[in-house]
Amino acid sequence: RPSHRVHIPPPHPAPPDVSQQGPPSEANWSAIDTIDIVDLIVGQGCSTMLNIPQKCKQIIGQCQTLVYRACASTDEDICYRGHALEIILSATVLCDGRGGVHGHRAIINRAKRFLRGDWVTMWAERKIRTRDVDDPAVQPMDKQLRNAVKEAIEEAEVGKFSDAMDRLNIDSLCRPSPNRVLELLKKHPRSDDCKADMAQLHPGAIQLDKKIFLKTVKQFVPRKGVSTNGCRMEHLANIVECGDTNALFNACSRIADGSLPDKALRLVTAGKLIALLKPDLSLRPIGVGAARRRITGKAMCAQLAPELSALSHRPGAAQFASQYRGGCEAQVWLIKSMLSLHPDWLSLQVDGVNAFNSMDRRIMLEEIMLRCPKLYNYAYMFYGRQDSEMIIELDKPWPVDVDLPDGAVLMNADRTYIAITSETGVTQGDALAMILFTICLQRVLDVVAAAFPTVDVSAYADDGRLTGPALDVVAAFLLMQVEMKKVGLEVKTKDLLAYSPIAQPAVVLDACLGAGITVVPPHLGVDVLGSPVGSTEYMQQQVTEKWVGADPDGLTMEERAQSNCLLAKLAKVDQMEPGRPKDALIRYCACAWLSFMVRTLPPETLHSLQQYDVVVGRLLMCSKGLTGDLSEYAKHLIQLPLTWGGFGARSVAASCGQAFIAGWVLVCKDLELLYPGVSVAVHGPDGVLAA
Numbered sequence: 001r002p003s004h005r006v007h008i009p010p011p012h013p014a015p016p017d018v019s020q021q022g023p024p025s026e027a028n029w030s031a032i033d034t035i036d037i038v039d040l041i042v043g044q045g046c047s048t049m050l051n052i053p054q055k056c057k058q059i060i061g062q063c064q065t066l067v068y069r070a071c072a073s074t075d076e077d078i079c080y081r082g083h084a085l086e087i088i089l090s091a092t093v094l095c096d097g098r099g100g101v102h103g104h105r106a107i108i109n110r111a112k113r114f115l116r117g118d119w120v121t122m123w124a125e126r127k128i129r130t131r132d133v134d135d136p137a138v139q140p141m142d143k144q145l146r147n148a149v150k151e152a153i154e155e156a157e158v159g160k161f162s163d164a165m166d167r168l169n170i171d172s173l174c175r176p177s178p179n180r181v182l183e184l185l186k187k188h189p190r191s192d193d194c195k196a197d198m199a200q201l202h203p204g205a206i207q208l209d210k211k212i213f214l215k216t217v218k219q220f221v222p223r224k225g226v227s228t229n230g231c232r233m234e235h236l237a238n239i240v241e242c243g244d245t246n247a248l249f250n251a252c253s254r255i256a257d258g259s260l261p262d263k264a265l266r267l268v269t270a271g272k273l274i275a276l277l278k279p280d281l282s283l284r285p286i287g288v289g290a291a292r293r294r295i296t297g298k299a300m301c302a303q304l305a306p307e308l309s310a311l312s313h314r315p316g317a318a319q320f321a322s323q324y325r326g327g328c329e330a331q332v333w334l335i336k337s338m339l340s341l342h343p344d345w346l347s348l349q350v351d352g353v354n355a356f357n358s359m360d361r362r363i364m365l366e367e368i369m370l371r372c373p374k375l376y377n378y379a380y381m382f383y384g385r386q387d388s389e390m391i392i393e394l395d396k397p398w399p400v401d402v403d404l405p406d407g408a409v410l411m412n413a414d415r416t417y418i419a420i421t422s423e424t425g426v427t428q429g430d431a432l433a434m435i436l437f438t439i440c441l442q443r444v445l446d447v448v449a450a451a452f453p454t455v456d457v458s459a460y461a462d463d464g465r466l467t468g469p470a471l472d473v474v475a476a477f478l479l480m481q482v483e484m485k486k487v488g489l490e491v492k493t494k495d496l497l498a499y500s501p502i503a504q505p506a507v508v509l510d511a512c513l514g515a516g517i518t519v520v521p522p523h524l525g526v527d528v529l530g531s532p533v534g535s536t537e538y539m540q541q542q543v544t545e546k547w548v549g550a551d552p553d554g555l556t557m558e559e560r561a562q563s564n565c566l567l568a569k570l571a572k573v574d575q576m577e578p579g580r581p582k583d584a585l586i587r588y589c590a591c592a593w594l595s596f597m598v599r600t601l602p603p604e605t606l607h608s609l610q611q612y613d614v615v616v617g618r619l620l621m622c623s624k625g626l627t628g629d630l631s632e633y634a635k636h637l638i639q640l641p642l643t644w645g646g647f648g649a650r651s652v653a654a655s656c657g658q659a660f661i662a663g664w665v666l667v668c669k670d671l672e673l674l675y676p677g678v679s680v681a682v683h684g685p686d687g688v689l690a691a
Helices: 026-034 037-045 054-071 076-092 100-116 119-125 141-157 161-168 178-186 210-218 233-242 245-256 262-269 291-303 305-312 327-341 361-371 373-385 433-451 470-486 506-514 536-548 557-562 566-573 580-592 595-600 609-623 632-639 652-674 678-683
Strands: 271-277 283-288 346-351 388-393 408-410 417-422 456-460 463-468 497-499 518-520 525-528 531-534
Touching (some): 026 076, 026 119, 037 076, 037 262, 037 388, 054 076, 054 100, 054 233, 054 245, 076 100, 100 119, 178 417, 210 233, 233 245, 233 291, 245 373, 262 291, 262 388, 291 373, 327 346, 327 463, 327 525, 327 531, 327 595, 327 652, 346 470, 346 525, 361 373, 361 433, 373 433, 433 456, 463 470, 470 506, 497 525, 525 536, 531 536, 531 595, 536 566, 536 609, 566 609, 580 609, 595 652, 652 678
Parallel strands (some): 271 388, 497 518
Antiparallel strands (some): 388 417, 408 417, 456 463, 525 531
């Protein structure tokens, strides 16, 4: 194979003589250049601590101040060394270790070495995670599940119930293998388009607002994924508390205004790529970007909220994924109200094939320059100058006798890390990916809406819906196909489902057939963003399948446990040891799992959730060592609030009416502004809330 396909890092040179006292010398700074950049990008699987011990916060803040002052430098070499130091800090000082007094002392001693500039030596001495039989990624599934249950208990003990459920859902995480790498490569198309001819800088680029930025850093969502550089959101919050906030702000401002030098940019764009299994066993790639890039993107999004809202909140062509509160619920309620007001209309689902990874970046940059130039410098830096390297950690070394596919590069001599470049679409792990994608897609929505004013052309990200008079919907779809191709997107033809509450005439059916559209019979329905819309019987069936699974009586226990239904997930909770964490997790299942469904479905379609309440109640009884039937007394005790001496598990079946009204109240004001008359359709004699 060509030599450039496999990277063999050079051996580390002998570290310079570092003084035991005083600040880092010029020799210390220059020595950073001897560390192989590919080693820095990969990170070698270093895991970093979630919470910095209180006794170590101040000295860690000093280390971070040193790092981010260098990152903010206008000197290209110093800027690169600062970004390299961020990775070295995570891998050597903030790496996971034992707690207690001895653990604190070890962290402080490592931080002192870091402040003296002993970076190259510390990097050479860092712990590199190696795969062995005790590694969770190569354990048999039953042992993985036992470890996952143990971790879920730890998460639930500190109130991290959503994270605890993520731990239990280990069967959705796909183990990387040669075949899976090939599948991931298909999700990231290649492109030879060089964008050097495009404008690299726009004078009207955003100037990051320090107040908004610091607020965003302080309000981070904890325990999120970490990229290959090891820096976490919790680490960034520490420098705001115990370090120089100006250093972090200035370093992130260089990301926002698109002024990073190329070598430092390569470190920032790199991210981790994992794969989740969809219910149909296909892959969903999930990327984790660098923490500073993500926090900068969130701050930019908050700062530009009014402008972004004006771009996407367009009557007849609304993009509910951008700056819209309750966007999913709004899309569902809009479709229901339109079909209630016009039962002869047709609603067609239009979805893109691998849309986020396929959009034409040149077109996207042109649309950003036209519609939101304040984001252009950021977008060009990440999507015009540098392709992101997404790092995949394999569960075992890549076989020597298996050729490496085009588009993938081995990143270490052990053949356990592979990089895939993201060359089209938006990058996984970019906090502004959704915004940049919807800005470009808005061009398609606007063109179709202008050509067919009788058709509503709304979308949630790449999940579009055309709703209006049947023949107009078909014609609008044919135009949308053409416009989507212009921005590099392809319509997913197998999911072209249209629904109308009444039977359509033959001329409509023929037109739909010619366009490749399947018209669902009125007694059935379709899914709108995961919420069923259609006849009452259809919605009842979908609710049952959501929590019990399709054809549950025809499945073995093993098959049912591997399904994606809520009953299978409850079975995993049942494997936890009895105690407060298990009780708290069961309450979480009872109160939070079905929130989106009950906010968008009328109570008459949720009768099967009474059985869901019974299953949750049985779980709580078993956790207390009780057996027998679930009596009325037990039901009331289970659903009694904790402050009154009960178990605090809310009844989904009993509260579904309140949740349904709450779902409408959440979106009604904003929907009425975009679509006057929606409230009349919902509250009218034939409306969704008529009962």
